[in-house]
Structures are given as structure tokens and as C-alpha cells.
Amino acid sequence: MDAVFKALADPSRRALLDSLHARTGQTLGELCAEHSMSRQAVAKHLLLLEQANLVVVQWRGREKLHYLNPVPIHDIADRWIGKFERTRLRVLAKLKRRLEAEIDDSQED
Structure with missing residues (x-):
């Protein structure tokens, strides 16, 4: 690489x-x-x-x-960019769940 x-x-x-x-x-x-x-x-x-x-x-x-x-570029994307993307997606999914929970809590009041 x-x-x-x-x-x-x-x-x-x-x-x-x-x-x-x-x-x-x-x-x-x-x-x-x-x-x-x-x-x-x-x-x-x-x-x-x-x-x-x-x-x-x-x-x-x-x-x-x-x-x-394009294979070596794909390998770089898979190894170096992909792993960072997964973390970002996990954080976004967690944020989405929190916001949805806050919306549900505010609708109950």
C-alpha cells in the first residue's frame, strides 16, 4: 500500500x-x-x-x-476510509435513537 x-x-x-x-x-x-x-x-x-x-x-x-x-484505490478505501465510515455511521445511528427517544418523551408530556 x-x-x-x-x-x-x-x-x-x-x-x-x-x-x-x-x-x-x-x-x-x-x-x-x-x-x-x-x-x-x-x-x-x-x-x-x-x-x-x-x-x-x-x-x-x-x-x-x-x-x-481501480482495485488498489478500492483497497485503500476499504481499509482506511471504510473503518472510519463505520464509526461515523454508528455515532449517527446512536444520535438518531437519542433524538427519537427525546421526541417520544416530549410527546408523552
């Missing part, structure tokens, strides 16, 4: 992931055309994204197509 967090820490890499989310299966040239980075910079960022398993590649003839792999 450290590699995923490292990859997501850079705004340029997040922008590349956003591009692949909008239209997956892009070549290096297509990604370069969308961003104001050199070909070498985009290639370097894509390599790091590949190493983090956020981008997978498929060769089609001489073209290397880049595809978004």
Missing part, C-alpha cells in the same frame, strides 16, 4: 489517473497531449503508477495502451 500512497501523493500522477478514468486505454502520446508535461515526465509518472499497480498496460502491436486499475 505504501507504493499506492506514494503514487497518489503527486498531483501530476493523480491527473494522469483522472485522464485514464475519463478514457482508459490511452497511449503515451495521447496522455502527453492532454497534459503540459514532457514525454519523459509522463513516462516516468506512468512507470511509478504501473509499479503501484494503479495502471496496467497492454500491448497492441507497437502501441502500449495504459488502463486504470
Whole structure:
């Protein structure tokens, strides 16, 4: 997971992931055309994204197509965000029960 967090820490890499989310299966040239980075910079960022398993590649003839792999992001959401969400939902459910109990008590008076 450290590699995923490292990859997501850079705004340029997040922008590349956003591009692949909008239209997956892009070549290096297509990604370069969308961003104001050199070909070498985009290639370097894509390599790091590949190493983090956020981008997978498929060769089609001489073209290397880049595809978004959302699984590592899902794993982060499940492990890091999901557990915090459960706590918040429990607190909201407890608050709801308290408020409903207060409403019931006030209606009895």
C-alpha cells in the first residue's frame, strides 16, 4: 500500500489517473497531449503508477495502451476510509435513537 500512497501523493500522477478514468486505454502520446508535461515526465509518472499497480498496460502491436486499475484505490478505501465510515455511521445511528427517544418523551408530556 505504501507504493499506492506514494503514487497518489503527486498531483501530476493523480491527473494522469483522472485522464485514464475519463478514457482508459490511452497511449503515451495521447496522455502527453492532454497534459503540459514532457514525454519523459509522463513516462516516468506512468512507470511509478504501473509499479503501484494503479495502471496496467497492454500491448497492441507497437502501441502500449495504459488502463486504470481501480482495485488498489478500492483497497485503500476499504481499509482506511471504510473503518472510519463505520464509526461515523454508528455515532449517527446512536444520535438518531437519542433524538427519537427525546421526541417520544416530549410527546408523552
